[in-house]
Amino acid sequence: MQNPSVILHGAHEAYVEDRPIPVLNETNDVIIRIAYVGVCGSDVHFWNNGGHLSRVKEPVVMGHEAAGIVHAVGPNVTNLAPGDRVALEPGIPCRKCRDCKAGAYQICRKMVFAASPPYPGTLTKFYASSADFCYKIPDTMPLQQAVLMEPLAVGVHGVRLAGVHFGHRVVVFGAGTVGLLCAAVARNFGAAFVLSVDILKNKLAFAKEIIGEGVGGTAMPDSSLTPEENARLFMKAHGLENGADIVIDASGAEASINTGIFLLRSGGTYVQVGMGRRSVQFPISEICDREIIVKGSFRYGAGDFETAMGLVEKGCINLQPFITNVFPFEQATEAWKATGRGEGIKNVIEAPKD
Ligand SMILES: [Zn+2]
Ligand SMILES: [Zn+2]
Structure with missing residues (x-):
């Protein structure tokens, strides 16, 4: 498979399937080689009732809490280079509407959010994002912990x-x-x-x-x-x-x-x-x-990821104890089930290694 992805077809129906490798559409785009994806309560909700699919009737790639390594960058990207380790902010706003201009991009009506149909999620090998919504993590921060930057x-x-x-x-x-x-x-x-x-x-x-x-x-x-x-x-x-x-x-x-x-x-x-x-x-x-x-309070807005990163980098918050279990990619559904049963704090899924 070129880009194995965990795809939800409906309640309790999710499989690893191939998807095309995303391309750089905008000059500010980056392609991330995903390393880990955190399980969120909303994933469990989707898995249990597949409700969000009724709107689009199309299967969706799951996952929105992610960290990985920069694989390719568009010509206008200056803040990142291939090989950089990053935490992903999984929603890209339109940047043009009134709310975006007012600095409240989290309530942008044209938000492109990972795993929110019809947009693909991060539970995949290669994922396209905007360079300014990817945050370089400190050398001391394991990629596993970087999935916790989102929550x-x-x-x-x-x-x-x-x-x-x-x-x-x-x-x-x-x-x-x-x-x-x-x-x-x-x-x-x-x-x-x-x-x-x-x-x-x-x-x-x-x-x-x-x-x-x-x-x-x-x-x-x-x-x-x-x-x-x-x-x-x-x-x-x-x-x-x-x-x-x-x-x-x-x-x-x-x-x-x-x-x-x-x-x-x-x-x-x-x-x-x-x-x-x-x-x-x-x-x-x-x-x-x-x-x-x-x-x-809805998700996160301007400066929140930077503040979160600063809190961890300066040692104010230790994320390691939050990680309970790491599941292989093929067992993503097991990770959702474990979270659904209330097992542990944060279950993490490892992206495909090769
Ligand atoms: Zn979440
Ligand atoms: Zn907007």
Whole structure:
């Protein structure tokens, strides 16, 4: 095969198939020889229901968290050369619309995003991208870890939108990769206290290691209590009597969203990073009565990958413990299943070696 790729045809139907090697269409394009691809919750979602395919009725190459080695560069590329090791930002905006021009390219309506049909994903041998959306990684960073730059950029974006700064008390719901990275970024942005909330014991045990003693804690909600009661318990147990300054929800779960709002101090900021059901019951009167600021956070925007890279390069965040398992390319579906079962933190798939 010239360009083996993992292609999803529908729910629970994915195979390694050949695709043409991509060509350099624009003078700023690069071809990346993919090394590793991280598994994301959205991959598991696609694998389980194939829902996104209904829009285009065409099979799609999966994967969007990727790192690799530059294989070829277009004539106008000056920042990269063949052989460079890079982390990929998997969405290329149009660069021309109002949102792009305003610097909010993450909400560009013409975004070309990996594995978002009809655009191919990164679970392939050769992948075409734009040079300015590929970030050279430090020599000390293994390519395996570089796949985590994407979820880390999601964390940076959410924490930036939340306006976390020195002394803030921050609560993050969801202790999956993104939630934990939000917590780690919040600490580095100066948060005085970070509480990580999840319903799974193993996730909280890992959160404890990542956040560290003294500056944070973990909490598990009691499912027999209401969100308001859980919020009150968390406040008491963690010295948040007047409420948290900032709540970031990386779970998308209705109970977490509600508990988060009740946990906030008046005038506090709530940021939605996690995606769950399309609509949920939401305590809107709390927003009004207590002047709570609510923001949505979508993927990452200008400067987020650079900040993420800086945090890792300077040793502020250690990504190695996040990597649970590396699966061979042919076993990509096993990696999705393992993630679906909640096994480990970040499962990674190795791209074809030859
Ligand atoms: Zn993802
Ligand atoms: Zn645009």
